Amino acid sequence: MNPAPLTLVTPEEHPFAQFVRILGKGKRGARDLTREEARQAMGLLLDGTVEDTQLGAFLMLLRHKEENAEELAGFTEAVRERLPKRDIAVDLDWPSYAGKKRHLPWYLLAAKCLAGQGLRILMHGGGAHTAGRLYSEQLLERLGIPLCRDWDEAARALDARGIAFAPLVDWMPRLQWMIDLRNTLGLRSPIHSLARILNPLGARCCLQSIFHPGYQEQHREASRLLGDTALVIKGEGGEIEINPDASSHLYGTAGGQSWDEEWPPLSPQRHVKPERLDPARLQAFWHGEVEDDYGRLAVQATMALALRGLGTPRDEALALATQYWESRDRSL
Structure with missing residues (x-):
């Protein structure tokens, strides 16, 4: 057979x-x-x-x-298609995904101060994915920045405080899972840079910090393709924070047009890097209990950066930032 x-x-x-x-x-x-x-x-x-x-x-x-602008724009469109449509007014989208290891996260005080002046700021981040760094999420309660686990909470926080932090894991958990693969793959994936461009609530301006050279222009172009107003820098430690000891190149886009601006250092000489990062120093500095020349310059320059992204010329933005800092509510 x-x-x-x-x-x-x-x-x-x-x-x-x-x-x-x-x-x-x-x-x-x-x-x-x-x-x-x-x-x-x-x-x-x-x-x-x-x-x-x-x-x-x-x-x-x-x-x-290495991802290009067209790819970043396409990835972002896929994310936005899967987000709920919410009518929540936001002035500044402020992604925070890098963490700090050389200097304290002075940008948190900059955002807090701007919120106290009436700006509405949405911050979002991807958790403590790399050892040895200090992340925004670890300092929110200490600095009085609301941690919001859904968009309704975020809306209430923005109305009451002008600032809200929305963890990526709550509104796009698959992206957070991909970020968390960093220790499995041995390298950061492109999701780390993608998260900075998402602007989930369609803020008036999306601030972005991209540390590696060459990526800043790709991110600006991706935001232009998406029709967003954006300002991209190589921020200190990868966060949206101006290093006052170094020159800063600003990559901007608004109304479909790109622009560039060079900001010189604010300090004539470099400051000494702190031996350790003490988060309590941020609170003390906010309350006026300690002085920190580097911190003051970093906070004011970062506030000016945000105002520049919203269309204020540099010199006026720096003057406003100084005024805002001096008039902050130190009791908060």
Whole structure:
């Protein structure tokens, strides 16, 4: 009796495989994703329909290639399509994902001070993903910045205090999960930079700090493609904070037009880096109990940066920042 003929069935290709292939087809065959391909790929990632092996391959191929503005715009569109439509007025979108290790996070005092002057600031971050750094989330309660676990809480905090911090894990948990793969993959993935461009509530201006050279222009262009007003810098430690000891290049976009500006150092000589980061010093400095020349310059320059993003010329922004700091409510 002859055995039954063997029937071979070719398995269907996974829908996400095409995007891994586009990025990984070798030096001559690989190419960038189009904006639409990037939107589709990120949509599949966010919807959880991708195998873990595909996710790791995709993120690392993208990291090796380096994401461009079209890809960033497409990824952002996929995220925004999956966010609830909320009518919450925000002046400044302030992402905080890097953490600080050389200097205290003076930017938190800058944001707090601006909120006290009537600006509405949404901060968001991705948790303490790298050891040895001080993250915004660890200091919110100490500095009186509301931690909000949903958009209704954020809206109430913005109305009452002018500032709210919304953890990424609450409003886009799949992205947080990808960020948390940092210690599994051994490298930060492009999600770390993507999170800075998301502007989930459509703020009037999106501030962004991108540490690695060359990425600032890509982020500005991505924001321009998305129709956002944005201001991108290489902030101190990767956070939105001006280093007063160094010159700062501002990459701006508004109304579909890009602009550049160079800010010189505010200090004639470099300050000595603190031996350790003591968060209690932030509170003491806010209350006027201690002096810190570096901290004062960093806070005021960072406030001026935010005002510049909203359209105020540099010199006027610096003068306003000084005025705002001197008139802050020290009891808060």
